[in-house]
Amino acid sequence: MSKQKVIVLAVTEQGLSHSQAAAKYAVSRQWVHELIRRYRAGGLSAVEPRSRRPNSVPQRTPDDIATRIVHLRGTLQAAGLDAGPQTIAWHLQRQGHATPSTSTIRRILHAAGLITPEPKKRPKASLHRFEAAQPNETWQSDFTHWSLADGTDVEILNFLDDHSRYLLACTAYRPVTGTVVVNTFAQASSYYGLPASTLTDNGLVYTARFAGGKGGRNGFETLLAALNITQKNGSPGHPQTQGKIERFHQTLKKWLTGQPAAHTLIELNDQLGKFRQIYNHERPHRALDRRTPANVYNNAPKALPLNARQGGHWRIRTDRIDTTGKISLRYNARLRHIGIGRAHAHKPVLMLIHNRDVVITETTTGEILRELTIDPDRDYQPRQ
Incomplete structure (x- = not known):
């Protein structure tokens, strides 16, 4: 029996006064009066505890x-x-x-039963995270594996701005090669400007320092050195150094898992183009105070390579040497033909152009095939 009923029965059956019942059961006389009033109005059931829930909640979510x-x-x-x-x-x-x-x-x-309890996570305060101070201060790059509908393995190459998380490039290949990395970087930098530095792992498409050679450079290393861009590589076996792009791969794969499986590279790249639009412009980023990467990237001054001849004067072009050993380049509204040599026919090349100065390297090996200053009075630029 509840305490409220005992108090009521002590007054009504045992003949205790209100003051005596209050003293005996350590309650106030006003409370005894209220219980007796309820009892006389509705019987013993009326003295049971009542809900304290308010009749209305003005601030309740509609x-x-x-x-x-x-x-x-x-x-x-x-x-x-x-x-x-x-x-x-x-x-x-x-x-x-x-x-x-x-x-x-x-x-x-x-x-609604839509949140699954998770184990307690590591506190954010325990993480020491590097972040570039400006857009284009550091570009992270890496590639990850994905499968087409028939199980064919493909590789998705990504370039990500460290400061803003802006996705600069996201394209699938089969497979990602050194030439692909150089071409993708050249296209991105032609559109967004040159970064001050890059951060990658030690894959052979990024560096040849663990390839067993004698200090040679691959195409990507040669390109960065020519543009005076600082190249940074994470420690072997320590992917946390490239933590942002590693975490980005989880976001990318989670999104791709929710899409229909692509049957071809073309279909997959169409999906990646859609994802890039969502990721850059429509998806708020927690690390950016719920802003989008595009908002952060476009609303801050861009970093530049140290002591580099930077800006619109730089042009980066990729091409392939023809069967006669020449490549073409448009300068001052006229097409110029540059001699490289028949021994290099069909090789893919990268051209770095600053005003009249041109550096031509083989994309796959990074070997410099020719350096020249264009003679504006000649269409054909012979080997010197």
């Missing part, structure tokens, strides 16, 4: 917003995108809805 939160959770997860409370709040705000706090969104997701 049902339509709660429904929208649950719907966004499912939609984002189905698309392979982040669907945490902070991301859902960002999408609600972007769509013009009233935005509850992230703790409220988390409670709604818990109540």
